[in-house]
Amino acid sequence: MGKELIIWIWIIVYVVFFFLFSFHTLSTLILTRTTNGGRQRQTNLSHSPQHLHSPLRTSRFRHLHSSRLRSVPHSLTPFSFSLISLIDHNLPLDADIGVMSGAALLIRENLKISPLQEEILVGTLNVFxxxxxxxxGKTSDCIGRRYTIVLASFTFLLGALLMGLAPSFAYILCGRMVAGIGVGxxxxxxxLYTAELSPAMTRGFLTSLPEVFITVGILLxxxxxxxxxxxxxxIAWRLMLGLAGLPAIAIALGVIAxxxxxxxLVMKGRIPHAKRVLQRISTTPEEAELRLHEITKAAGPNPDNWRGQGVWKDLLIRPTRPIRRMLVTAIGINFFMQAxxxxxxxxxCPEVFRATGIHSKKQLFGVNVIMGIAKSSFVLLSALYLDxxxxxxLLLLGTFGMAVSLSSxxxxxxxxxxxxSKPLWAVVLSIVAVCADVSFFSIGLGPIxxxxSxxxxxxxxxxxxxxxxxxxxRLVSGVVSMTFLTISEKITFAGMFFVLAGIMVVATGFFYVFMPETKGKTLEEMETLFEDNDNNRYEKKETEMDAP
Known part of the structure; x- marks a missing residue:
């Protein structure tokens, strides 16, 4: 009993410290970067007359002007803290990933299921x-972003209850199907919701926070x-799966505020409401007006009563050149994230290290905790420096690092x-390599x-x-989760890791060729960025010039 009490005290202290550190660092980061960075880049522009004549660069100038408006002493509004505290809409997934790695091991022993059934159990959530x-997409366009979050939370909660109370394997499977829909x-x-609320200068940090909470949830x-x-x-696996549904209640209640x-709101023609929201989340009236103008212009004429009609045609049937490039890049990064x-x-992870000679459940779960600490530390570091x-x-560093780690x-x-004899140095190498792999994932593919997208x-x-x-x-995640053990039995875990390392080498090349830099761009400037290769090359050069 004393050991469990110490563990729970450690959990509470870690979470409180993590959130306080995040809030403090975010406020310092935004205040310093928007004040100094915006002034520095504005000065650079004023000394480069030719910079103002290109349409792309003129757009860049307009963005920097909006950044200057944000560089005020109170650039972190009270709303920002509310946003951060509720950004963990992905907590259902992180809780499931964390507990399922241990619960699957206990379910396999308790219910006497086969490795194939274990794969189906794990992968079902990802497939559904x-x-x-x-x-x-259609749901959020019809009922709004907030109520889609509420729907997701209660769907996952229902699935978690089914899993926690399940009397058999079939009931657990049904619970994971329902929970999977909520996770999707x-x-x-x-x-998406975070990106649409965030200013361009801090959008990378704020939009990466769901991945931060995923990682922290996995650790917990x-x-x-x-x-x-x-x-x-x-009893243990039921508590593991059932408790994963608790964050969904807090999310559903909190997002209402x-x-x-x-x-x-603009796409629905509710301009006055959108203006009030922008005034609430912006630091100055000028910034709110500028953002409203950009959003209204991007929405096009007559947005009233828009229901998403014609979207699939514009995306898949007759996409423009920029849209086609957006699709290739976005599909590629999502494919490689799960591949x-x-x-x-x-x-x-417990199965992998059981094969290395570690058989104690305490030791297996202890390795998981070490991996979770490394993962959560590096994802926060990535989020802080993403903008x-x-x-x-960061993406190129992450994928190359994963290739080296998976090879090791x-x-x-x-x-x-x-x-x-299971040499100790090889066990240590495997543990370090796993921690390095998830750390590089947290630097690159995880948040980015x-x-x-x-x-x-x-x-x-x-x-x-x-x-x-x-x-x-989700499709690739489901396929990988449901075939990992089967393929590993055929080619061994070592062979599987070498295959994954090769995939990461390909991913590094793909991102180097196809992925333009979006740092500092407003959402409304993205289509111009993907217009042609010349613009993409310009963005890469500009990023190198801006880098410290």
Missing amino acids: SLIGSLAS YALMIAP GYIINYSLTSLSQH MPESPCW SGNDAVIYY RFGRRP LGLGSRILEEST TWVY SEIFPSRLRAQGSSLVISVN
Whole structure:
């Protein structure tokens, strides 16, 4: 009892420290960067006359003017803290990933299920989240972003209750199907809602926060698993799965106090309401007016009573050149995010390390906790510097680092698979490589996928475009989760990790060729950015010049 009490005290202290540190760092980051960075870049522009003549650069100048408006002493409004505290709309997924990695091990032993059934159990949530992802775009365009979040929360809560009270494998499966639909809704709407409320200079940080909360939730799930291992198996896994639904209640209640997306309000023709929201979330009346003008212009003429008609035609049947490039880039980053195998590594980490010779449940779950601490630390670091260094450099660093880490993990696993003595250095190498893999994922693909997917599409296509690419994300996640153990049995865990390393090498090349930098761009400037390759090359050069 004393050990469990110490663990729960540690959880509370860690969470409180994490949130206080995030809030303090965010306020310092925004105040410093918008004041100094905006003034510095504005000065640079004033000394470059030719910079003002290109249409793209004129657009850039307008954005920097809006950044200057934001560089006031009180640039972090009280609303920002409310936004941060409620941005964890992805907590349902993070709680599930964290607890399922341990619960699957206990369910397998308690209900005597096969490895194939375990794969189906884990992957079902990801496959059914595809339904929520596909439906979320149309739903959010019809009922609004806020009520879509409420719908996602209660759907996941219902699924968590079914899993926690399940008397058999079939009932757990049904619960994961229902929870998966809620997760699909949440994964699309969280970054989209955040991006539409955030100013351009801090959009990367704020939109990456759902991934931060996913990572912290995974860590808390690991710690909960570790603290419940002393209970009997049939009680422990039910508590693990049932408790994952608690955050959904807080999210559903809290989001009611949040404002609706001004982009959605403008598309519905509710301009006065959108103006009031922008005045609430902006730091000056001038900034609110400027953002309203940009959103109204991007929405096009006659937005009243818009219901999303013609969106799929513009996205898939007759896309313009910029839209086509947006789709290729967004689908690519979502594909590689899940093809990296990160979710599978997290879900099946106990199985991987059991194969290395670690058999104690306490030790297996302890390795998970170490991995969770590394993952949560690096995702916060990435979020803090995403708007400073840009999306592209961090993504390239992350994917290349994952390729090296997965190769090291494959090497360590191969040595342990072929050795009967299980050398300690190979075990340590495997643990370090796993921690490095999830850390590099948290630097690059983890947060940047959500940021990029939610910010590059024009306003009238944003919900459906995000819905489409997140659906690809969930489909690939489901396939990887439901085949990871089967493929590993055929080619060994080491072989699987070498394959994943090769995929990350391909991903690095893809991002280098196709991904333009979006740092500092307003949502309304994205279509110009994707117009042609010359503009993309200009953006890369400008990013290099701006980098410290």
